[in-house]
Amino acid sequence: KQEVTQIPAALSVPEGENLVLNCSFTDSAIYNLQWFRQDPGKGLTSLLLIQSSQREQTSGRLNASLDKSSGRSTLYIAASQPGDSATYLCAVRGNTPLVFGKGTRLSVIA
Amino acid sequence: NAGVMQNPRHLVRRRGQEARLRCSPMKGHSHVYWYRQLPEEGLKFMVYLQKENIIDESGMPKERFSAEFPKEGPSILRIQQVVRGDSAAYFCASSPSTGANTGELFFGEGSRLTVL
Numbered sequence: 148k149q150e151v152t153q154i155p156a157a158l159s160v161p162e163g164e165n166l167v168l169n170c171s172f173t174d175s176a177i178y179n180l181q182w183f184r185q186d187p188g189k190g191l192t193s194l195l196l197i198q199s200s201q202r203e204q205t206s207g208r209l210n211a212s213l214d215k216s217s218g219r220s221t222l223y224i225a226a227s228q229p230g231d232s233a234t235y236l237c238a239v240r241g242n243t244p245l246v247f248g249k250g251t252r253l254s255v256i257a
Numbered sequence: 258n259a260g261v262m263q264n265p266r267h268l269v270r271r272r273g274q275e276a277r278l279r280c281s282p283m284k285g286h287s288h289v290y291w292y293r294q295l296p297e298e299g300l301k302f303m304v305y306l307q308k309e310n311i312i313d314e315s316g317m318p319k320e321r322f323s324a325e326f327p328k329e330g331p332s333i334l335r336i337q338q339v340v341r342g343d344s345a346a347y348f349c350a351s352s353p354s355t356g357a358n359t360g361e362l363f364f365g366e367g368s369r370l371t372v373l
Contacts, residue, residue: 151299157328181361188347191367236300236364244290244313245350245362249299 149174153237153248160227161256168236168251170224175218181245182222191236195222204218215227227255259284261351261365262331269371276336276343278368282351289332290362291324294346306332339372346370 150173160166170180179198194209195204197220201223203212211225224231232253238245262281270276282289289360306326310320321339325364326332336343346367352360 183364188369190348191364193361196361217344238300240362243315244302244305245292246302247292247300
């Protein structure tokens with residue numbers, strides 16, 4: 148059974164810092180990994196999708212990497228801004244539909 | 258291109274009543290997924306449907322919950338005889354018809370059910 152863990156559960160950083168969010172999964176037989184952002188009381192916004200054959204994806208200030216063999220992914224956020232404050236969710240797709248971690252709650256302090 | 262549309266956004270029911278949540282996938286998407294998010298918990302998969310077919314319902318509670326995705330109209334998640342423990346946010350996602358296992362999932366804003 149696939150399990151997804153995200154560390155840390157919460158993170159508070161001053162504006163401008165670069166930061167890394169971690170995601171690990173137990174079953175490396177995945178099709179893809181997706182990072183989402185969720186604002187309080189809102190839905191999920193897809194940030195990046197990495198296929199199992201890829202090592203990383205970039206979008207603006209975000210960079211996600213995937214090491215399938217070790218069951219790890221990282222989301223790197225450069226030059227953080229207060230508007231980046233949200234919960235970031237990692238999810239993996241294998242033979243079952245997306246399995247989610249519990250998320251990292253990020254606060255960027257101005 | 259409108260995103261995944263869910264309604265109602267908020268629903269209040271008394272114990273024992275029925276709740277119906279609707280989801281219209283993105284245009285061109287024929288795969289629909291329902292997830293539940295309990296307070297302080299992660300999103301849990303409930304059911305995966307294609308038009309007129311349930312593909313995977315391994316996450317659905319065995320009783321009181323059902324889902325459908327008819328040929329015409331939105332997907333419906335139905336909860337009969339609701340209990341307080343059903344209070345949660347219910348999210349719908351859709352993906353394109355091709356590359357069902359590799360495609361990106363797009364989520365709606367969710368329906369928040371409160372059971373009094």
